[in-house]
Amino acid sequence: LGCSHASAARGVMSIFALVDCNNFYASCERVFNPRLEGKPIVVLSNNDGCVIARSNEAKKLGIPMGAPFFQWEKVCKQHKVNVFSSNYELYGDMSSRVMALLTEAWPDIEIYSIDEAFLLLDGCPENCVEFSLALRQKIKSCTGLPVSIGIAKTKTLAKIANFIAKNQTESGVFHLNDSNISILKTIPVEKIWGVGRRLAARLNDLKIFTAEELKNSDTKKLRKQFSVVMEKMIYELRGVSCLGLESVQPRKQIISSRSFGKLITSLSELEEAISHYAAIASEKLRSQHSLASGLVVFLQTNFFRKQDVQYQNSVCVPFPAATADTAYIIHIAKKCLQRLYRKGFRYHKTGIMLLNLIPDTVKQNDWLLPQSSARDTLMKTVDSINQEYGRNTVFYCAEGINPTWKIKSVFRSPRYTTRWNEILKVR
DNA sequence: TCTGGGGTCCTAGGACCC
DNA sequence: TCTGGGGTCCTAGGACCC
Numbered sequence: 001l002g003c004s005h006a007s008a009a010r011g012v013m014s015i016f017a018l019v020d021c022n023n024f025y026a027s028c029e030r031v032f033n034p035r036l037e038g039k040p041i042v043v044l045s046n047n048d049g050c051v052i053a054r055s056n057e058a059k060k061l062g063i064p065m066g067a068p069f070f071q072w073e074k075v076c077k078q079h080k081v082n083v084f085s086s087n088y089e090l091y092g093d094m095s096s097r098v099m100a101l102l103t104e105a106w107p108d109i110e111i112y113s114i115d116e117a118f119l120l121l122d123g124c125p126e127n128c129v130e131f132s133l134a135l136r137q138k139i140k141s142c143t144g145l146p147v148s149i150g151i152a153k154t155k156t157l158a159k160i161a162n163f164i165a166k167n168q169t170e171s172g173v174f175h176l177n178d179s180n181i182s183i184l185k186t187i188p189v190e191k192i193w194g195v196g197r198r199l200a201a202r203l204n205d206l207k208i209f210t211a212e213e214l215k216n217s218d219t220k221k222l223r224k225q226f227s228v229v230m231e232k233m234i235y236e237l238r239g240v241s242c243l244g245l246e247s248v249q250p251r252k253q254i255i256s257s258r259s260f261g262k263l264i265t266s267l268s269e270l271e272e273a274i275s276h277y278a279a280i281a282s283e284k285l286r287s288q289h290s291l292a293s294g295l296v297v298f299l300q301t302n303f304f305r306k307q308d309v310q311y312q313n314s315v316c317v318p319f320p321a322a323t324a325d326t327a328y329i330i331h332i333a334k335k336c337l338q339r340l341y342r343k344g345f346r347y348h349k350t351g352i353m354l355l356n357l358i359p360d361t362v363k364q365n366d367w368l369l370p371q372s373s374a375r376d377t378l379m380k381t382v383d384s385i386n387q388e389y390g391r392n393t394v395f396y397c398a399e400g401i402n403p404t405w406k407i408k409s410v411f412r413s414p415r416y417t418t419r420w421n422e423i424l425k426v427r
Numbered sequence: 428t429c430t431g432g433g434g435t436c437c438t439a440g441g442a443c444c445c
Numbered sequence: 446t447c448t449g450g451g452g453t454c455c456t457a458g459g460a461c462c463c
Contacts, residue, residue, distance in 0.1 A: 045431035052431065068430040086431090113463045196461050227437060229461085255433055304430055351432090 014241050015121040015128055015151060018158040019102060019135070022146045022166060024115035025053035028094045029084050031144035040081040044069050047261045048085055097143050105135050110245040118155060120245050132173045152176040155243045156236035159193040160184070160211065184237065187211035194233050199226070211237060250288045250357065256281040257351020263302065264347045270299070271334050277352050278333040282326040285354055291322035293356035295329065297336035302348035311345045322358050329354070 021027060025043040030036045040057035044050065051067045061079055063072050069083075076083055095114045103109055108120040121128045132149040139147050149172065150161025157176050164183065165174035176183070190200035192211055206225075208214050215237035223231035232242040256277040264270060274297060285292055300312035315336045323329065333352050 047429085047431080049430055066431085070429040073429090116463080194461065198460060227460095229437070251434075253434075257432070259431070261429095302430085 013153060015124070015153065016155050016158040016241075017119040017121050017128065017132055018112075018150045018155070018162045019117050019119065019132075019139075019147050020150075020162050020166070021098060021115040022148055022172075023053055023055050023059075024095075024145075025084075025086065025091055026055040026058070027145050028091050029082075029087075030055070031094070032090075036082055040079060041084065042069075042072075042076065042081055043084045043086050045086060046258060049259070052086065094143060094145065098139055098145060098147070101139055101142055102135070105138070106131075108245065111248070118158065118245060121151070129173055129175050133171060136172055147172065149173045150176065153239040154236040154241045156193050156233060157239065160187055160191070163187070163191060181239075182212070184212040184215060185210055189214055192233065192237070194229060199230075202226070250290055250359075251284075252357060254281050254284050254292070254354040254357065255351060256284070257298075257349060257353075259302075259349040260347070265345070267338065267341050270337055270341065270347060270350055274333045274337045274350055274352060275330045277350070278330040279326055281352050281354050282324055282329045285357065286324045288357075289360050290357040291324050291360045292319065292329070292354035293322045293358060294318040294354075295332060295336070296353040296355060297333050297340065297350070298353075299337065299340045299350045300348060301345050305346075305348075308346055309344075311342060313340050315339055316355075322360075324360060 023041075026041040029041055029043065036055075038057065039055075040061060041053075041055040042051050042058050042063060043053035045052045048069055051063055051065065051069055051072065054063055054065065058081055061075060061081070063075065063081075069076075075081075091114060098115075099109075099111050099117060102117050102119065106119045106121065106124070108122070110118045110120075112118055121131070124131055128151055132151060136147055136149055139145060148162055148166040150158045150163065150165045151174065152158040152161045161174045161176035164176070165172055168174070187210060188200075189195050189203045189208060189211060190197070192214065195203070202225075203209075203214065206217075208217060214234060217234060219231050219234050222234060235242050258273070258277065260273070264273075278295075282292075294317055296314055296316045298312070298314035301308055301310050303310055303312075317332055317336060319328075319332070329352075337350065
């Protein structure tokens, strides 16, 4: 199962706490505008498209997460809901403040998302409930943000404990332990961390409806029917920790994309957009000290508009050498876009994905001309790729490339990031 | 008319190699 | 008529998360 983190390996019980900010984006807006206390708030996605955060008051109005805003605009007006466009800089800043307080209070921490962190409370000298109550108080007084804290033996249970803390307690802290574990009866499977719509439906088909029922299911049988992920989940529900704290790793891919506020038909506007996204992506790349080995650019029409002719396509290009050079990345991204562009469509979204990121310690001059007889084959391969995809975008080829592979495989393969020095410059 | 953006992990099955 | 076997690598696609 790979339950290899220290406590599990030693067979020692762990205590996890999940700290989660309540209605994070909505709460951030409220911090800077206290007159919103007790009033309904929603925060909208890019272009004010969807509802991505709701205060409790807004939830009570029945506004669902992810709902298209235009469908709820009337209801919002009617109930004087305070509507905000998203302000990610603000939320990011508030997040860092919360995480700094948490780290200061307890260094054994995994920052799981913008508004959540796991603490591994093993060895906490205090009673962990009291510790959590004090922590919650401190975060509230220092940042103004309300948080809930769930405590349990595993991460999965801590998630459930957090759900209970948020919805069923006054204190905002809940310790799920042996004495109250029967509460799992009241938790439907779709509330479990890792169970989405599809898995929930399949579990229900097997007459498994609650967390308790899943916990009592046969691990071997369900592993066969689902996967190892499901098996771990069951053990986690039983209090056997299979998921430890994870340290911060650099991203394995970086995406920058946006849907446009209006439909776009001209190539020049698209180029402008992709240049911008490419710049954002390469900045992110440099900030984590990585180089990208290649990129994907994609382009699509609005698939909600059934009346429009649809088109979506993407193109992958490996770089001759891993790079974080903004100008170069923009240049390639534009070339890709030109290749994707077809006249006559109304475009809705474009974006760029940087792939197979490697640490920027790799020497970029480690390029060799092939010495072997494979050189001719390589040249032919590259020529055929260039012919197919356009001479300006693909100049290089890696050792071992099979000419029958699609170009995507050339750099999506982790092999070419771990064996980077073997990549050969052929032109 | 208007419908977000950014991530990760797992598996089946094909391709390939010896 | 008979047509190896074991292993690795790789991809597409599915599923999930916030």
